[in-house]
Amino acid sequence: MRHSALVRVTHWTTAASFVALLVSGIAILLAHPRLYWGETGALGTPSLVDLPLPMILTGQSGWGRYLHFLSAWICVITGGAYVLGSRSHFRNDLFRPSGVPKYSAAQRITYITVVFVLFPLMIWTGFAMSPAITSVVPVIVTALGGQQSARTIHFVVANLLIVFVVAHVVMVSVAGFTRHVGAMILGRA
Amino acid sequence: MSRLLTRRRLLTTGLGAIAGASGLAVAARLADRYGLIPPDHGGIYGAGETLTYAAQRLLTSRGALAREFSPSQISTVAPINGPVPSSLDYRQMLASRFRDWRLEVDGLVSKPSSFSLADLQAFPVSRQITHQACEEGWSFIAEWIGVPLSHVLSVVGASPRAKYVVFFAWDDLWESLDMSDAWHPQTLLAYGMNGVAALPPPHGAPVRLRVPRQLGYKSLKYLAQITVVDSVKDIGQGLGSISPELGYSWYAGI
Numbered sequence: 001m002r003h004s005a006l007v008r009v010t011h012w013t014t015a016a017s018f019v020a021l022l023v024s025g026i027a028i029l030l031a032h033p034r035l036y037w038g039e040t041g042a043l044g045t046p047s048l049v050d051l052p053l054p055m056i057l058t059g060q061s062g063w064g065r066y067l068h069f070l071s072a073w074i075c076v077i078t079g080g081a082y083v084l085g086s087r088s089h090f091r092n093d094l095f096r097p098s099g100v101p102k103y104s105a106a107q108r109i110t111y112i113t114v115v116f117v118l119f120p121l122m123i124w125t126g127f128a129m130s131p132a133i134t135s136v137v138p139v140i141v142t143a144l145g146g147q148q149s150a151r152t153i154h155f156v157v158a159n160l161l162i163v164f165v166v167a168h169v170v171m172v173s174v175a176g177f178t179r180h181v182g183a184m185i186l187g188r189a
Numbered sequence: 190m191s192r193l194l195t196r197r198r199l200l201t202t203g204l205g206a207i208a209g210a211s212g213l214a215v216a217a218r219l220a221d222r223y224g225l226i227p228p229d230h231g232g233i234y235g236a237g238e239t240l241t242y243a244a245q246r247l248l249t250s251r252g253a254l255a256r257e258f259s260p261s262q263i264s265t266v267a268p269i270n271g272p273v274p275s276s277l278d279y280r281q282m283l284a285s286r287f288r289d290w291r292l293e294v295d296g297l298v299s300k301p302s303s304f305s306l307a308d309l310q311a312f313p314v315s316r317q318i319t320h321q322a323c324e325e326g327w328s329f330i331a332e333w334i335g336v337p338l339s340h341v342l343s344v345v346g347a348s349p350r351a352k353y354v355v356f357f358a359w360d361d362l363w364e365s366l367d368m369s370d371a372w373h374p375q376t377l378l379a380y381g382m383n384g385v386a387a388l389p390p391p392h393g394a395p396v397r398l399r400v401p402r403q404l405g406y407k408s409l410k411y412l413a414q415i416t417v418v419d420s421v422k423d424i425g426q427g428l429g430s431i432s433p434e435l436g437y438s439w440y441a442g443i
């Protein structure tokens with residue numbers, strides 16, 4: 001499997017920022033592990049789901065939020081460079097593969113969904129939780145049903161991304177961990 | 190050939206690095222001049238903080254209003270974090286219904302002033318039904334009644350040199366806003382809530398700040414003093430508010 005330098009660099013930068021986003025996202029979530037639908041929700045109001053997380057690890061959201069936004073910027077800038085810089089990769093490998101396909105149909109659908117549906121949804125629902133950004137474009141939060149709905153969708157999509165990453169690592173391991181990771185680092189199999 | 194390439198590459202890399210560094214320096218100066226650098230821009234998280242603050246300041250004009258809601262959307266539960274101030278002075282003021290409470294306004298103003306609760310209530314009344322999200326994740330909608338901070342800033346004659354408005358509270362917390370939020374029409378000195386002309390004490394009586402374009406912790410309770418400044422370097426640790434000293438970002442527009 002051959003990967004261009006851009007794909008390799010953006011792959012590992014995205015991987016690192018994803019881990020940072022996940023860790024900091026959990027730190028923020030621990031402050032209030034309840035999810036709601038609509039505009040509002042708090043202790044004393046009905047929740048959609050009470051996550052089985054202890055409410056004793058609160059107070060991690062300060063550094064959590066600092067790290068979340070730093071890694072979000074890295075992830076978004078990297079993702080932008082990847083999408084804009086590897087159009088031929090999308091065309092030849094993912095959307096209209098010709099000759100011997102690099103990826104199976106299931107892989108192509110999964111990658112396209114992750115890159116063009118799940119990541120944009122994370123950015124959208126993240127922005128929808130910002131009172132400053134929604135003061136300029138309120139429709140991004142009203143279209144989702146409210147600020148707490150955006151928070152809930154942000155959580156659900158984060159879980160879908162975790163499922164993707166786990167499946168991705170398992171499949172790479174089954175197919176030959178050293179060979180595939182080597183290819184993603186060095187560019188050649 | 191390879192030597193030539195190496196030398197050429199060295200030259201272009203060097204020139205590129207110099208151009209990049211001076212470009213960054215110019216960008217930093219410009220950003221500082223246009224108020225795009227938050228006071229807590231240092232440390233490992235500073236780059237992300239600065240990008241977030243600068244991007245949102247460039248996107249959000251002073252006129253961009255936080256969403257407002259209808260009275261039927263007011264939450265039945267309005268949670269509270271933290272107790273009312275325990276100091277004797279505060280408890281005495283509370284007992285006398287804040288008759289002797291004063292809000293001092295000083296700093297870069299032409300008329301340093303001291304306002305009683307009645308003084309503030311005599312100013313034009315502004316009401317808003319807005320969403321308040323706690324940094325923890327929960328949120329509620331409430332109506333807030335008060336005077337726009339911009340009105341008070343006009344009355345005391347805030348200097349055009351002002352860069353921040355700093356707020357000190359009876360619970361020893363303090364905050365600051367940049368002028369974009371300080372002059373924003375929805376930034377209130379709130380003295381009433383949900384149709385009642387007085388704040389419930391745990392919601393910040395007698396007067397609290399309301400900053401609906403930022404997370405709840407920017408809406409400082411139990412106000413005591415407002416100081417208009419051109420720099421926050423000499424206040425506390427110089428990070429703009431007590432929030433970064435406790436690990437939370439100064440700017441919370443999110």
